[in-house]
Amino acid sequence: MDPNPSLLSSPSRACAQPAELCMEGRRNPSPCEQGRDSSFSWNQVPNSSLTDPDWFGDQQVQAKRARVETIIRGMCLSPNPLVLGSVRARDSPSCPEKARERKRKQSLPMQQNPPKPGPAGTHGSKKGGPHVREQLHMLKQQLRQLQEHILQAAESGNSAPGAHSAKQRNGYGRWPWTMDSDQQGSGGDLSGVEKHRVAEVEHQPEEPRSLSSGARALLEILRKELTGAVSQAVDAVLQKEGLNPSHLKKAKLMFFFTRYPSSNLLKAYFPDVQFNRCITSQMIKWFSNFREFYYIQMEKFARQAVSDGIKNPKMLLVLRDSELFRALNMHYNKGNDFEVPDCFLEVASLTLQEFFRAVSAGKDSDPSWKKPIYKIISKLDSDIPQIFKSSSYPQEPFRN
DNA sequence: CCTCAACCTG
């Protein structure tokens, strides 16, 4: 119940004691208290940062989306979706669930009998993408079911002659209405356009009626259904496919609050990610890399301070106009579209001071001299603002 | 054994 969270004495001290120093560059009285129920000043976040139209420029995501859509369209047109294999191909390296191959094998001595006839060097079967393939297959089936339903509906609820011709032309894997929508749109972008298209259809009061109103209404419904299905499919596939650039960006921002996130925490803050071993360890790895950069910078600047003849560690503060801050901000908040929380500056200052103390005391002769520092810093994680729990944060801050 | 984090490398 202590209102003053007692995480070590250090963290608070960093800013509480040398008030004179802190005052220099600090703009606000530390908003990020470490208390359990600390209230984060999120709402006051940067009006300025919201003006950036390219906030988390999701061009990569869009590109990816376009690819997926192309694939899905391919599924519609080709009964033999070989295309699937090339789906993910490049960017994200697949994570072949490190098949723990128990090497105790060899109950048979000598003669290595590699049952794998495969070409040397290639990993047997698993070379295909991760789960994307399965997912696409599922989606394909779903679309197929939809097709069936549609046909059934068409047969039962419609006596118009026009409908029959449509049904007859509907060969395996060929859907007339998909052609139709392909024709009116620009080839590439489905999703974005798609939704508008649906809206258009809905509001279109009347079209030239060459078909019975029943048939026409049905077709419209069908089109709606299909576009909806495709849209969902795209989203599903996209969700994929593991971690995307916006996830990375979000993770970097989260680093301002937590240097040592637990996997549970990550799960809580990335609700749109389906965690499995690979994804989890990849994210953990991200933070590991973040820390690496962070500590390297700290050490670098600490040594600099030492060689500059600085004596009092308290003199070392990471302020928003410092070089160190620029380096860190550049790394974790490149677009500078996020306001770095003060709690991070405090932790950074403390880290810097710890490195300074260690180096100036010659502790760095010990191979594991950093360990104690890591231990200290690992206890200084702050709570992460709830907004981060939104899957769409910081994406589309202006959604509606 | 297995996991995790630091470390090193590309």
Added chain:
DNA sequence: CAGGTTGAGG
């Protein structure tokens, strides 16, 4: 940033 390696710890 991802891979691979290593050493500490459960």
